[in-house]
Amino acid sequence: MGTATTSERLQVKLGDITLKNPVMPASGCFGFGREYARFYDLSRLGAIAVKATTVEERLGNPTPRVAETEAGMLNAIGLQNPGMDSVIQEELPWLQQFDLPVFVNIAGTTVEDYVEVADTISRQPGVTALELNISCPNVKCGGISFGTDPQIAADLTREVKKVSRVPVFVKLSPNVTDIVSIATEVEKAGADGLSMINTLVGMRLDIRTGRPILSNQSGGLSGPAIKPVAIRMIWEVSQSVNIPIIGMGGIQNAEDVAEFFMAGASAVAIGTANFVNPYVCPEVIDSLPALLDDLGVDKISELTGRGWRR
């Protein structure tokens, strides 16, 4: 095998951002890290994507907020979060104890909301990048509509880019006819990278009551069930843009990470699998070098887009 040291083997670059390894927990599935810090040292992670942050505190949707599906789950949390002031005072300073790039997922109902939270959050010490959540299916007004129209997505990206002091990754919705056109418009508007995919909109009924299990009726489908959709979208988008992609959707193990890289991702996020195994992120990171050996690859970054690069 090649000559890279172990730490060089897993290092990846997302534009100007260097991650010591390509694995981060996905936004909304890891809070602000506190709960998992009792399981392992968060510095082992490549980065962290924290829960969506909005200008004001949000209390989210009524319960039940989760429902199980075959090889997946639905959630309708509804962007519950303590609001940006609290995030700035309580969460971000706490995260600084770790050697850990922080991606702050931001959301809003209007362009002004997004701009305000982007402006404020991106000034904070220890914030590595913003992840612009234009794709959450669980909030009634705004939210998803930003992610389903190329022009609206591009305008929002442009406004946020104007104020942000850090790179902006735009998190795309898979619930669209043509994700490539949204990705390319967002790139033109100045996005530094893309995160994909957010959840698919889905629903489950309880046949005993005849009613939806989620109080919000529909929710976002995540987990292994959606992996083939994520791979297909990353495959298509990565061939059409020149900005890096953080891939996510059903990742459970190192083999899945390799598949996302080969489809075109430059880093990955793990969401739902944290609920199944709280140690999944460090376990996946630790098993990557052996997989690279198996695949005859020196550095994981070499895998990006290998599926379509000929």
Added chain:
Amino acid sequence: MGTATTSERLQVKLGDITLKNPVMPASGCFGFGREYARFYDLSRLGAIAVKATTVEERLGNPTPRVAETEAGMLNAIGLQNPGMDSVIQEELPWLQQFDLPVFVNIAGTTVEDYVEVADTISRQPGVTALELNISCPNVKCGGISFGTDPQIAADLTREVKKVSRVPVFVKLSPNVTDIVSIATEVEKAGADGLSMINTLVGMRLDIRTGRPILSNQSGGLSGPAIKPVAIRMIWEVSQSVNIPIIGMGGIQNAEDVAEFFMAGASAVAIGTANFVNPYVCPEVIDSLPALLDDLGVDKISELTGRGWRR
């Protein structure tokens, strides 16, 4: 419990079409019925949706044509079929030995193709309805594009309706931003019913080779993994249209059938599950009466839309 006889309990109506029970095999998963006729008497089925039929014979895509995913599968058969003349000479007459409404799934590359096959097939004895496949993700030209634009879908429906002697069900693609607008346009254009959903576009890579498993690269995701997406779309569409919906996507058992009904379906189709259990359709049919008892329901038709009817 009510007073309906067993056969009345399962009977459903799709507009003017009466089915003795609501379960049919889904198009493409059951050929033209011959292969499953050796497992059971096809007259037990509520109906049959046969493989997509085109004007000329099609040989489809190179192999591999299927790949497995978590709780799902990808297929890229590519509309292989013997062409309408052969279907008319060989398959439809053979099917007439059964007491079995026949839904002929039709596909094409151009509007003219569709019109020609609709015109010809709908004149044949024993054809109950056409299922207009505007949503197959596995053919390069035409095919899916018909299903992703409301106007194009509506125009196609209108042209086909002009020539068809039998009711026309339009099979919708789930790979769209707004399925309701497609459904309502198609209804306005004269569709007698809807079939939903076709497969989600997905992809899997073989990390050993770094290449897509399917020779066609991407394929259509079916099976239990997509059920929540199907339920959500049927829930939304059934509240916006006044034509019946044949629901499909991951159905495995009687409980799933009830869930599709409650979401808004008036009949169901079972696809992938036939591959797992060749007897799945008659087994599901046979277990429906006991489930209706459990749910305290006399006739299955009462369940349609129960989730949102208040």
Added chain:
Amino acid sequence: MYDPTGQETLCPAGVEDMTVVTNERIAERIFRMTLAGNLVDKMVCPGQFVHVKCGSGSVPLLRRPISISDVDADQQQFTMIYRVEGEGTRLLSRMHPGEQVNVLGPLGQGYPIKQRKSGEHAVLVGGGVGVPPLYYLGRKLVEKGVRVTSVIGFGSREQVFLENELKELGDVYVTTMDGSHGTRGLVTDVLTVGDVDPWDVLYSCGPIPMLKALQELYGKEQTEAYISLEQRMGCGVGACLACVCHPSEETRQNTGKRYFKICSDGPVFGLREVAL
């Protein structure tokens, strides 16, 4: 939300493949499973739960929360009692001795017992699969010299369990909805009739209507009382916000808290602490 024992900090939860020692049906749809492993060392606080992976693949995907019903520290074994509801518990019910079950736990804040003093009287009020955690609690209380009375309710005779075990700890009143065993009616029917001696503290776990009835009966008084809540969970550790519940008006005003996470702030709360 209190941290009665500080257990949460002392004993961080862990994940372990635990070994099935026994798994048997004890009532209608009710199974008792005993599991062995090192995690048992951390299970010192009654009222906590474990988050159990049922089956090894990705269907069912999520873990299932089940209360710790008893602990045998010497044998490094704990017991859980569960009702077969759906796919997850059905898979659990088919496990055989010697097989492995992946367990995450112990999780949550249990019943506060530190302040309890010898000679006090505690009443345990449980309904259906809310009864299991009360057994371990009762054992701990008796160890401290607290007198324990149990009032437990079920649907019918076939569904009754833990009656004899709880009798070893003190008086037991059983109710069934259909009257096929014990008193006909609900646990609150026993409580209001006045048969049970006055108590110093009440601990409860059961369906929401039961807990609401308790709030109505005792919510205004200053009785010390604790209830355990259920909610569909994702992570089970406080990260995903799936399992929130509402603080009572009183709690909101006193603490500023606008929500609780049942998995990590609970599942046990003060009777007046939450709005049901």
Added chain:
Amino acid sequence: MYDPTGQETLCPAGVEDMTVVTNERIAERIFRMTLAGNLVDKMVCPGQFVHVKCGSGSVPLLRRPISISDVDADQQQFTMIYRVEGEGTRLLSRMHPGEQVNVLGPLGQGYPIKQRKSGEHAVLVGGGVGVPPLYYLGRKLVEKGVRVTSVIGFGSREQVFLENELKELGDVYVTTMDGSHGTRGLVTDVLTVGDVDPWDVLYSCGPIPMLKALQELYGKEQTEAYISLEQRMGCGVGACLACVCHPSEETRQNTGKRYFKICSDGPVFGLREVAL
């Protein structure tokens, strides 16, 4: 595509929960499983396969095609030999005697043996997990008085299996890629060197490169020869068109056939019948 025995019509396939009798590792990543059940009565035609549900849930979802490697009609048992490749075969390898495996079969058109006459010489050419179906075929041929010679190839010594069993039927030549057992090289190296006596018929199953080599060696001659193909399958019964392969130019012209379904027209084809 011929219907040598008419078996397909006589014995329609069925579905059955069959009972694991034995399941043991016999070589590197190779397992032999014996299953008991009524379906065995239908397994009279060598070269057919079964479509196996691995695990009970929806992951993995699809069945796995595995060849019938031997049949014990008296005991109502059949044997399959499989290599652990992915999730499905991994699950199979963990099954214990007494457990149930859901089997659909027997499926497909097997090796034609009706025309074989006592005293003829048949050569069986197998590579890796292509060897298993040849064993049942060999037994059937020997029963008819046909002399059988086997030429089987593997990666290395650790992967060799069925050598001794085939020796009971006739001469066996083994090749390994690394030369750690038998002749170094490929099965075709043995065939071309001329050690094997002239034969009346050749039956083969193995990887595509091996089958291609056979086509090159014997595709022009009039030798009677049959090969068995593999392809990823959906239904396994001919309904979904997942598993098609191409007829050779010659077949296309003679029969008008534009495709074959490996699961139902095959998996066995005449050597010259298909384009690889």
